[in-house]
Amino acid sequence: MGDLCRSQVYRELVSVSLGEETTLVFQVRIHGRGGQGVVTAAELLAQAAFDEGRHAQAFPSFGSERTGAPVVAFCRIADKEIRVREPIMAPDAVIVQDETLLRAVDVFAGLQSTGYVLINSMRTFDELGLGEYAAVGDRFITVPATQLAMQHLGRPVPNAVLLGAFAALTKVVSLKSVNDAIRDRFSAKLADGNCAAATAAYEFVAQQLEGSARV
Amino acid sequence: MFKQVEGSRAVAEAVAACRPEVICAYPISPQTHIVEGLSRIVKEGKLGTCEFVNVESEFAAMSVAIGASATGARTYTATASQGLLYMVEAVYNASGLGLPIVMTVANRAIGAPINIWNDHSDSMSQRDSGWIQIFAETNQEAADLHVQAFRIAEELSLPVMVCMDGFILTHASERVDIPEQEQVDSFLKPYVPRQVLDPANPVSIGAMVGPEAFTEVRYMAHMKTLSALELIPQVAKDFEEIFHRDSGGLIRGYHCEGAETVVIALGSVLGTIKDVIDEQRENGVSIGALGIISYRPFPFDAVRAALKDAKRVVIIEKALSVGIGGVVAQDIRHALSGLEIHQYTVIAGLGGRPITKASLDDLFNKAVVDDIRGLTFLDLDQELVDAEMKREAGQS
Numbered sequence: 001m002g003d004l005c006r007s008q009v010y011r012e013l014v015s016v017s018l019g020e021e022t023t024l025v026f027q028v029r030i031h032g033r034g035g036q037g038v039v040t041a042a043e044l045l046a047q048a049a050f051d052e053g054r055h056a057q058a059f060p061s062f063g064s065e066r067t068g069a070p071v072v073a074f075c076r077i078a079d080k081e082i083r084v085r086e087p088i089m090a091p092d093a094v095i096v097q098d099e100t101l102l103r104a105v106d107v108f109a110g111l112q113s114t115g116y117v118l119i120n121s122m123r124t125f126d127e128l129g130l131g132e133y134a135a136v137g138d139r140f141i142t143v144p145a146t147q148l149a150m151q152h153l154g155r156p157v158p159n160a161v162l163l164g165a166f167a168a169l170t171k172v173v174s175l176k177s178v179n180d181a182i183r184d185r186f187s188a189k190l191a192d193g194n195c196a197a198a199t200a201a202y203e204f205v206a207q208q209l210e211g212s213a214r215v
Numbered sequence: 216m217f218k219q220v221e222g223s224r225a226v227a228e229a230v231a232a233c234r235p236e237v238i239c240a241y242p243i244s245p246q247t248h249i250v251e252g253l254s255r256i257v258k259e260g261k262l263g264t265c266e267f268v269n270v271e272s273e274f275a276a277m278s279v280a281i282g283a284s285a286t287g288a289r290t291y292t293a294t295a296s297q298g299l300l301y302m303v304e305a306v307y308n309a310s311g312l313g314l315p316i317v318m319t320v321a322n323r324a325i326g327a328p329i330n331i332w333n334d335h336s337d338s339m340s341q342r343d344s345g346w347i348q349i350f351a352e353t354n355q356e357a358a359d360l361h362v363q364a365f366r367i368a369e370e371l372s373l374p375v376m377v378c379m380d381g382f383i384l385t386h387a388s389e390r391v392d393i394p395e396q397e398q399v400d401s402f403l404k405p406y407v408p409r410q411v412l413d414p415a416n417p418v419s420i421g422a423m424v425g426p427e428a429f430t431e432v433r434y435m436a437h438m439k440t441l442s443a444l445e446l447i448p449q450v451a452k453d454f455e456e457i458f459h460r461d462s463g464g465l466i467r468g469y470h471c472e473g474a475e476t477v478v479i480a481l482g483s484v485l486g487t488i489k490d491v492i493d494e495q496r497e498n499g500v501s502i503g504a505l506g507i508i509s510y511r512p513f514p515f516d517a518v519r520a521a522l523k524d525a526k527r528v529v530i531i532e533k534a535l536s537v538g539i540g541g542v543v544a545q546d547i548r549h550a551l552s553g554l555e556i557h558q559y560t561v562i563a564g565l566g567g568r569p570i571t572k573a574s575l576d577d578l579f580n581k582a583v584v585d586d587i588r589g590l591t592f593l594d595l596d597q598e599l600v601d602a603e604m605k606r607e608a609g610q611s
Contacts, residue, residue: 043221043388050219050390058388083353083486085383086571 025078032097035067037159042073048177049077120145137212153193164198168205222354222384225391227252229358232399237283239268243298245381246321273298277305284314287411296323310345315368321381332567335533348511350481351379359462380483465514467506474503480531518550527557563593
């Protein structure tokens with residue numbers, strides 16, 4: 001049931017975003033700062049999609065990454081081989097790992113009209129000065145990922161945590177696949193904390209979505 | 216086994232499955248992850264007596280590779296960009312001595328100005344070095360070509376450069392069927408060198424050859440390299456029999472047969488090109504692509520046969536021969552001499568500038584009605600160029 005649901009939602013939103021059903025590809029752009037595991041997040045997402053039998057392509061923006069500098073990574077997910085090698089310019093979803101980037105980078109650049117936005121912040125879109133986006137609360141969401149990471153992991157690393165939130169928001173991958181990818185990548189202790197935080201983020205978003213559906 | 220894996224890791228695992236006996240390398244982006252991966256595999260003891268030699272420079276890396284290969288060891292190294300240039304003297308020696316070294320070039324631009332991103336300037340600078348050069352389109356092909364490269368190198372006693380786009384492939388995580396050890400073992404037998412440096416039976420290699428025989432030595436090297444045009448397809452066929460996938464060979468067409476316009480390219484940009492071609496064909500445009508896998512030796516006959524019915528060809532080049540334009544274009548022109556085919560050279564993706572579907576779509580739309588210049592620089596910022604030229608003129 002869960003799988004069917006997910007794949008229906010996935011097909012629907014992809015065909016909407018591309019206007020055709022022949023090229024099913026879901027494109028994610030991840031913004032963060034050097035040291036926050038931006039590239040790792042894209043790779044984990046690709047791994048999660050791969051585990052679900054999909055094709056995925058994750059790649060960094062190839063800058064000279066330095067700690068603290070704005071970094072971008074990309075992930076494409078599709079049902080068939082992904083051949084295109086251009087950067088993602090019209091994403092179906094944007095993940096922002098660091099809210100201070102909102103003042104430095106146009107994280108919304110090229111976002112599809114049906115696209116998703118996930119921002120790591122304790123504040124709402126209104127409080128972030130992005131009130132005009134608050135109307136689409138079922139697609140634009142903030143998650144206190146750093147706090148969840150501190151709580152469950154003891155370190156302020158939000159990258160894997162946000163993927164739990166991403167799974168709840170977009171349903172493009174399942175929480176289980178995200179957690180499997182985390183376990184595949186990290187040592188047991190690190191994986192436990194990240195999975196717990198990702199699960200908490202998943203539940204946080206699921207509750208938010210439920211709330212916004214009721215309104 | 217299928218894995219979701221970074222290209223560099225896929226190559227490291229494929230090279231490891233070839234059971235190299237000496238690996239030496241000096242790290243340089245974007246090649247570093249490959250040799251880091253291999254150094255870990257060696258340290259974990261998975262490659263038996265294989266020696267990983269840390270060297271102080273790329274010149275030393277190729278020099279150690281030459282020494283190791285000359286003693287009969289299966290030898291691997293990897294580099295990119297300035298690193299390749301720094302080892303050049305030894306690069307020529309490796310081919311001159313007929314040593315079957317396999318080297319990955321994680322293609323990257325050459326400075327100045329300094330630029331760490333992808334284009335093909337580095338390996339193109341070595342097109343006349345006597346190395347076989349093969350280009351990977353995907354990370355799957357990059358992994359597979361390394362397995363094939365050792366076969367080609369050792370059967371011919373010639374070094375092979377496997378070129379893969381830096382960052383675009385080396386740093387991309389995608390699905391790769393990693394060559395299984397058993398399959399590699401049945402495809403690639405242990406290296407049996409033709410001659411070895413052995414203190415018990417001393418010989419000298421690479422001794423001086425004067426004017427009386429140097430031409431003959433070079434001629435023989437040329438003929439031996441040309442024989443790779445027979446061997447490379449055979450190796451790809453053998454590979455397909457064991458691994459059940461199409462990797463390598465001389466060229467690869469994509470809707471090429473019967474197409475009025477054929478786009479020619481090397482490496483990973485072919486993926487983007489194919490996506491654009493699919494869209495254009497849906498709109499009724501007669502367009503296809505031809506990927507050059509073996510760049511040296513250049514498969515003149517195969518290229519000519521594949522393109523003979525085309526009306527025009529568009530050559531997408533990730534390198535620039537300053538003062539003339541395209542690099543690959545000169546070889547294509549040679550291959551098509553006497554045929555009435557319009558030829559357009561497009562310099563694209565220099566220093567890592569993304570080659571986008573939108574720009575290619577626009578380019579092909581113009582090309583199919585012969586509305587482009589013989590030499591085009593894709594996405595050139597003409598305003599910036601004009602302003603800069605004006606400024607320079609004002610200074611003088």
